[in-house]
Amino acid sequence: MMTNAVIHPSASLGYQCEIGHFAVIHEGVVIGDRVVIGDHAVILPGTVIGSDVQIGAQSVIGKVPQTNRRIKRKPTPLPPLTIGSHVTIGACVVLYRGIEIGDGTFLGDHVSIREKVQIGADSVIGRAAVIELNTVIGSRVVVQTGVYVTGDSTIEDDVFIGPRVSMSNDKYMGTRPFTYAGPIIRQGAAIGNNATLLPGIEIGAKAIVGGGAVVTKNVPAGTVVVGNPAAPIPTK
Amino acid sequence: MMTNAVIHPSASLGYQCEIGHFAVIHEGVVIGDRVVIGDHAVILPGTVIGSDVQIGAQSVIGKVPQTNRRIKRKPTPLPPLTIGSHVTIGACVVLYRGIEIGDGTFLGDHVSIREKVQIGADSVIGRAAVIELNTVIGSRVVVQTGVYVTGDSTIEDDVFIGPRVSMSNDKYMGTRPFTYAGPIIRQGAAIGNNATLLPGIEIGAKAIVGGGAVVTKNVPAGTVVVGNPAAPIPTK
Amino acid sequence: MMTNAVIHPSASLGYQCEIGHFAVIHEGVVIGDRVVIGDHAVILPGTVIGSDVQIGAQSVIGKVPQTNRRIKRKPTPLPPLTIGSHVTIGACVVLYRGIEIGDGTFLGDHVSIREKVQIGADSVIGRAAVIELNTVIGSRVVVQTGVYVTGDSTIEDDVFIGPRVSMSNDKYMGTRPFTYAGPIIRQGAAIGNNATLLPGIEIGAKAIVGGGAVVTKNVPAGTVVVGNPAAPIPTK
Incomplete structure (x- = not known):
């Protein structure tokens, strides 16, 4: 089965890449070796993708932030998305x-990540998790399914964030x-399923x-804290 | 790069529109001037789109409700989606x-909105928010990321609904x-992150x-109310 | 309007099917009669689809699990997705x-379901609900919008799970x-909106x-239980 992908002539692909049906690779995209891109994926201008990367079907990679007259923070020129x-x-x-x-990181289906976000190596961002802008996430972090990471957050290495934390x-x-x-x-903290964190909180x-x-x-x-409002319980 | 979009001959496009690759514009769609439609977007029959509108890649615009033998509320004929x-x-x-x-309203990525919903002007519906049917949302409302607005709801002007409210x-x-x-x-109310509202509640x-x-x-x-169950605290 | 779908020669389609624009039907797919497949839907190799099925635009059906060096559970060969x-x-x-x-089941928009999941007949999985692997869901179950069903769960017949339960x-x-x-x-239990269930809990x-x-x-x-932590209240 031949591919029907559209690949801009200025895009650069490495060896042994597989590009799905109706995928669109835009201007100036740089893709490493052995990269697999699913059907209908859209790789937007300037995106830089390393080797041995997989991108699922229907994904939109390298989007320029949209705005309107109501949104307060206006977009500034941004460097390319780098994978x-x-x-x-x-x-x-x-x-x-x-x-x-970073290298070796895994992003599940329906994930959504805004601009000005750094994620380290070997982290996992679970399905349908949403990460807002101006956020730094370390290495070996687990952000489980459906978590909402607000803007201007810092998540250090080895943190575990359970499903649907907000x-x-x-x-x-x-x-x-x-x-x-x-x-x-902070490093190595663990946040349970569907917990709520208020603005500016520090978790040690x-x-x-x-x-x-x-x-x-x-x-x-x-x-260890539990309840609403959360209060300490003795550690075992 | 030429577009490979499919545009039904009965569809009407204004001046200076940009239609992405593999987009599909179905029968009877009416699109204003300077509209930008992303790659793979699908605009379903009869949809009416104003001028200076942007529609992101992979979106499905103007869907007819589906049903099955288990769903109680059966679909009735609906007017077109009007943007x-x-x-x-x-x-x-x-x-x-x-x-x-309404004019100037912003809908983030992965948003999902059912039939029979009205949204006013200059409102923001955050990423991955879901709005059910028979709901009215006013103007200058902020519905943040991942909020779930149930069916048969009324949200007045200038309301702020924090992330992941259910x-x-x-x-x-x-x-x-x-x-x-x-x-x-009611007007100007503000609901915090991951709060839960039970059926039929009125927030003043x-x-x-x-x-x-x-x-x-x-x-x-x-x-001002906090806790589970929520109880008043003195205002500052 | 002619379709531009790509249909692998080894795929088998029943009578009176409608295949949307730019849809991709991969190798060995088997599709029954009167099946409607939306624009840009991707049906991956080996998927088996019954008769009178509808699949929405932009859906990805029959995905092989992806993994990386950080994910603990490694994928094993899986039988085809059967609808x-x-x-x-x-x-x-x-x-x-x-x-x-199972027959007659309804899956809303943006739903995401992992491998090794069984769902019975006439159940409803609401929009943006996420179901993890190794889970069994019975018949006539309602899983409302945005619910997160973790892995290794059992949900018996006639259960109702309200919106955004985690x-x-x-x-x-x-x-x-x-x-x-x-x-x-267990059978016939009902879980309210945005409730949180800890690991290994049994709901009678x-x-x-x-x-x-x-x-x-x-x-x-x-x-009947309410609160944080949940405690019984007298039934009416």
Whole structure:
């Protein structure tokens, strides 16, 4: 079966790439060796993809941020999206320009990541997780299915974020001026399923937040918190 | 790069439109001036799109509701989807017939909106938000990322709904007959990140619901509630 | 309007099928009679589809699991995805190989289902719901919009799971060895909007979990629980 992909003449493909049906590779894209791109995937101008990368069907890779008259933060020119080697990207994923993804990282289906995000090596971003702009995620981090990582967040190495955890970065919810501040989650912390983190919270190293907890204050390193509002329980 | 889009001969396009690769513009679609349609977007029959609109790649615009023998509410004939001017729509979005979207409104990637929904002007519907049928959303409303707006809801002007807020409209969860009733959220109210609203709840004007709160009773205008179940705290 | 679909010569289509624009039907796919496949849908090798099935635009049907060096569970060869008759599948859906879907079941837009999942007849999986691997879902089950069903779960017949319910299956969140255990939800139980179920929980037959509850212990049959942590209230 021949491919019907559209590949811009200025795009550069490495050896032994497989490009799916009706895929679109736009101007100036650079793709390494042995890259597999699914049917209908769209690789937008300037995107840089390492070797041994897989990109699922129907994904949109390297999107320029859109805006309108209501959105406060206006887009600035962004560097290209840069994807390391041995990265796996699912189907129906949307990735913006101005993202860097480290080697060996895995992004599930329906993931959505905004501009100005860095993700380290060997991390996992679960299906349908959404990551907002101006966020740094370390290496060997697990962000499980459906997590919402707000903008202006810091997630250090080896953190585990359970399914459907939610965060926010706007203390006054648009009602007063506020400097956006997402959570800071220190190395090796673990956040349980469907927990809620309020703006600007710091979760200390190796702290544990129980499933369904609502975290309204900083959590010291090594502490376990549960409940609404979250409060410490003795560690075992 | 030539486009390979399929455009039905009965479709009408304004001046200076850009249609992406492999896009499909179906029968009777009417598109204004300076509209940009992304690669692989599908514009279904009869959809009416204003001027200066952007539609992202892989979106499905104007879908007829599907049903099966298990779904209770059967589809009725619906008016076309109508999109105002200066509207921005992200990638991988699914919009049904029978929706009206006001001028200047912004819909993020992976948004999904059912039939019989009206959205005013200059509102923002965040990425991966889902809006059910029979719902009215005002102008200058912010519905953040991943919010679930149940069916039969009313959201007035200037409301702020934080990320991942959830709602429901079926008090007995299918176990007894019940008239579906979503929440009513009055002008200028703000709902925190991952809060839960039970069926038929009214949130008064300028009330504030804290992050992670579970709202089981009406919230009077200007009141701040937090916790599970949500209870008032003094305003500052 | 002629279709521009790509249909592999080894694929088999029944009578009166409608295949959308730029759809891709891969090697060895078997499709029954009167099947409607939307624009840009991708049906991957070996998928078996019954009669009177609808598949929405931009969906990816029969995906082989991807992996990388960080994911613990390695993929094994999987049987084809098998879709019964009278099944309706929305737009932008991702379904893996090794799933069986019973007759009359409905899957909303943006649904995502991993391998090794069985779903009975006449069930509804709501929009943007995510179902993980090794899970069994019965017949006449309602899984509402945005629910997260973790891996290794059992959901019996006639269960109702409200919008945005979340679950987990890893008690120690990757910090210690643990046998994955999702919840067991017994026949006719109902789980409220945005409730959280901890790993390995059993919800008894006809039990009711309130909206926003955080369930940390087993819930006996017929019991109603609410709050964080969830505790029983007298039934009416």
